[in-house]
Amino acid sequence: MITVSLTAVATAIATIVCQKAQEKISENIGDAVGKANGKLIELLRQKNKSLLFTNTVDENEPDYGQDLLELKAAADADVEISQTILEVEAAVKNNQSEIGQEIKKLAAEIKLQPSVVNYLANLAAEIDDWHFFLNHFPGNPSQGTYRIFETEWQPIILLWLRRKDAHLQQQKQDFIDALVSFKDGCQNFYVYRAYLLAAAGIGEFRDYLKADKIITQILNWTNSSPLLFIKEEANSALQHTDHTKVIAFLVQKLQASVDYYTHWQIAKILGEIGTGNETAIAALLRLLEIYYLDNNIRRQVAESLGIIDPGNQTAITTLLTQLQSPMEHEYDYTSVFAAETLERIGRGNQTVIAALVQLLQSTDADDETRRQLVSILGTIGAGNQTAIAALLELLQSPSVSEYIRLQAAESLRKIDPDNEIAIAALLELLQSTDNTILWLVAESLGRIDPGNEMAIATLIQLIQHTSEEDYTRSLALTSLGKIGIGSEIAINFLIQLLQSTSINEHTRSLAAQGLGNIGVGNEKAITALMELLQSKSEDEYTRRQIVSSLGKIGTGNEEVITLLIQLLQSKSGDEYTRSEAVESLGKIGIGNETAIAFWIQQLQSTFVEDHICWQAVNSLEKTGTSNETVIAFWIQQLESETVTDFIRWQAAENLERIEPGNKKAIAALIKLLQPTTEDHNTRRQAAESLEKFLQNNRDRFEVVKTLSAYWQLDYEYYNLAWKCAQNLPYPDFYQAWHQHNFATRMMRRFKQILFTRII
Structure with missing residues (x-):
């Protein structure tokens, strides 16, 4: 059943x-x-x-x-x-x-x-003996009861622990004791599950006498477990356990410690679970009073305080102070991190916005601080009238630099999209004599209004009237390749540049790159790039960029696909250009029969370059579930006795994706998982595929049986076993885990003596 x-x-x-x-x-x-x-x-x-x-x-x-x-x-x-x-x-x-x-x-x-909820509560009300949930028979779990590991029973268990019946008090104590002391006899997969349920349980049964022990263990896992999924599960457990006890425990630990990392870690956790809790708020405020506190820790404390007590003035002041702090060395990002923190805690928060505006309007802020303040307001001030008014005031001030006005116009456009003053300010800045400002304004206009003719004209003018040595020219070319999408004016200009004999290689490469960004499906752009590639007169770097651009704008174009295949078959160009051709063909040839035939031919070759092999597999994978040629190829590879383990893995992975639950594919992946598979990467990839595709407990049983033969489970294999343990009944997992031969049992016993346990 x-x-x-x-x-x-x-x-x-x-x-x-x-x-x-x-x-x-x-x-x-x-x-x-x-x-x-x-x-x-x-x-x-x-x-x-x-x-x-x-x-x-x-x-x-x-x-x-x-x-x-x-x-x-x-x-x-x-x-x-x-x-x-x-x-x-x-x-x-x-x-x-x-x-x-x-x-x-x-x-x-x-x-x-x-x-x-009523159905579950009624079930919980009928249970008076905790052994109904757990009756452990170590070494012979088939005789026991393990509803604690069944997903459907866990909400009932929590409702049972919430019951106030006096006669159940000792029952609940004994039950959580049993969860905490549970031993599974198979590398702790179910030990973790039992302990995590105990952590959730003390959130419902708050009179448990050893709650501090559970909290300590969960915190240790969040901090130092070598297993990422256990860290994640422990962090999740913190969200569902008794927050009052966790906070009290953390605050006590905070007061007894002078370790910087402990301060940072506790501050972070309090920010996740301490919303509105006065004890947590007070502890964080006391921490900010420590004069020698590291800037990174001070910022984390302020962020946590801003989260659990929105609008806290001390937190805001701390971050604003860091925002204005001068750089002490080249890699000092204190002000940048402070700005990012203000953005995280200040979205829509009137107190934060008001504090930012106050500093913006004061004489204390230098231009760099002012620029950061304007940027933050553009992130957190959507629809806020205080922020909008402050930015309008900046735009209309004659004493503000062009750079600040530009930033103010961009931010205003973000938080008040219909405000015409922002656009008017940008257009006015187009009269600047500073080439850098012209470039920034044109790019800003292009982001706000893609295809904006004035922005495109400004960039073209900059390109035409600056020398090739002027860095602004390169910036303008790059920007034109971003904002000129679909613009015939921009496309024609870039084609003219490509065909010009008076520009240097760098400019030609940027023009090719720009066409790849804005000329999608444009026949003139595609033809110009193809002609340039076929001329073979360009330097290798420019050819590589042309190949890359064709991979962006030539989707489904038979001529482009044929040209790239010819380039690969002729083995012309250096390895980087060929690698780019492989990638471009992979992008534009999805579903194309010519490209499919080429990829299959490559995979059937006795010698194929690694990057071509990977791209062939990737492209065939993206072809989808409806191409009969591709499906037939993968079936053939799966059934072949001569293909490499890598191709067999890919065949199984793709067939499973096409037909979830494909028995042959799952069987092939389990076979590749065997410790006897020589290539470690293939075994690892098979494990990752099984983690995604396993659907039934029959297959999970076979996977666990296979993993039980490993000398030691590395991360990806342990993770796969953990996923199986999340679904397999404990007695079944135990049976599969112990179905290995005598030699393997002895090796595992020897390992247990030599190695420390994870828990």
């Missing part, structure tokens, strides 16, 4: 809801998710489980909680439904698109709806 969690069921319902919403606007939710979801909907129709098809709900406040409970009951009774729900959940997990995030968000909301 397959057990599905409430999270999996909620994800399935959220997917159905989102797909119905997408269909109304003629959109889809992605191939893999759509396929799995369509399979579930059809299955539910066949089995007369018509939830979400006949239910009428208030569209303003839909409640799918009852649907969740009904589908959960159906899944518990029908293995076909439960398996299909797990397929939907796996597809959504692998979907990183915006719609994927929406599905996950809706699933989380469904789990919090009243009918679901």
Whole structure:
């Protein structure tokens, strides 16, 4: 029997809801998710489980909680439904698109709806013995009970710990003691899970007598665990445990320590969990009073204070002081970091904005400080009238430098997009006699109004009237290649430059680069670049830039694709130009049959350069799921006995991406994971692929069995095993982990003696 969690069921319902919403606007939710979801909907129709098809709900406040409970009951009774729900959940997990995030968000909301919460609370109310959640049989877990590791039971456990019944007090103490002391007999994967549940548990049961021990361990993991995922899990645990106790513990530790790093670390954590907490606020304020405090720590303290106590004047003053501090050495970025911190804590904050404006209008601020203040206001002052008025005042002041006025105009345009005074100020600055100002203004106008004719004309004039040795000319050329997108005037000018015999190689290269940025799909630009490449009269650097630009603007162009293939087959050009040609062909030849045939030919060659091999694989991968030639090629490679491990891995990875759950692909990846695979990189890549694609516990069992034969698990293998432990029932993981031969058991025992434990 397959057990599905409430999270999996909620994800399935959220997917159905989102797909119905997408269909109304003629959109889809992605191939893999759509396929799995369509399979579930059809299955539910066949089995007369018509939830979400006949239910009428208030569209303003839909409640799918009852649907969740009904589908959960159906899944518990029908293995076909439960398996299909797990397929939907796996597809959504692998979907990183915006719609994927929406599905996950809706699933989380469904789990919090009243009918679901009441269902869980009723289950928790019926349990009077903590052994219902955990009855551990060390060495023989198949005889035990391990609901603590089942996702669907964890919210029930937390609700049980929240119960106020007097007769449960000792039960709850004993239960958390059991979680903290749990030993799994397989490299601590479930030890971590038990401990993290204990950390969440003391957030509900606040009378636990050894809470400080748990808090200390979680903090140690956030600070010093060599495993990134444990650090992340520990940080997450801090968000859900008893904040009052954590803060009290941290403040006590802060007062007893003079170590700089300890100060910084505690200040950072308090900024994450201490919102509105007077103890945390007071501790941070006391820390700022230490005169010898390092600037970096002082800034972190101020940032944390600004987060948990928005508008705190001491925090703002500290950061403004650092903003004005002079550079003590070449690599002193104190003022830059202070500006970034003010941007993070000050968005929409009237107190911060008012303080920035006050300093801006004072005589204490030099031009560099004033420029930073104006920039910060442009980031945090959207729609704020105080900020807008201050910037307008700067623009209208005759005593302000052109550079400050330019920055003020840009910032004003960001926070008040319809303000015409900003544009007028920029146009007025076009009368400047300073070439650098002209370049900056033209680029600014181009960013605000892409294709702005005055900006383009100004840049062209600068290019025409400055010498090739003048750095401003290079800057102007680069800017024209950014803001002239689609402009025939800009494109024609750059083509003329390319064809000119009186410019130097650097200018010609910049012109080629510019065409690559603004001439997408423009036949004249493509033709000019191709002719220049075929002339073979250019220096290698310029040829390389031409090849790069063709890779940006020649998508799907058969002539460009053919030319790049010819360049690669002729082996002309240096290795850097050929490498650029490989990359460009990879960009513009996706789905093109000529390019596909070339890549397949390269991969079938007995000798292929590494960068061509990688690009061939990458391009075939991007061709998508519908090209029969590519699919047939990957199947052939997977079944071949003569291909390299690298190609076999790529074949498996791509087939799995095309058809999630492909049994042959998963089997090939597990085979590559074997310690006997000679190439470490291939094994590592197979592990990363399995981490992405594993969908069922049968395959996870095989992966754990394979990993158990390793002498020592390096990070990527430990991470894969951890992902398996997140889904496999503990008895199954234990069985898989101990299904290795006698020699391997002895090696592991020897390792346990030699090496220190992680926990």
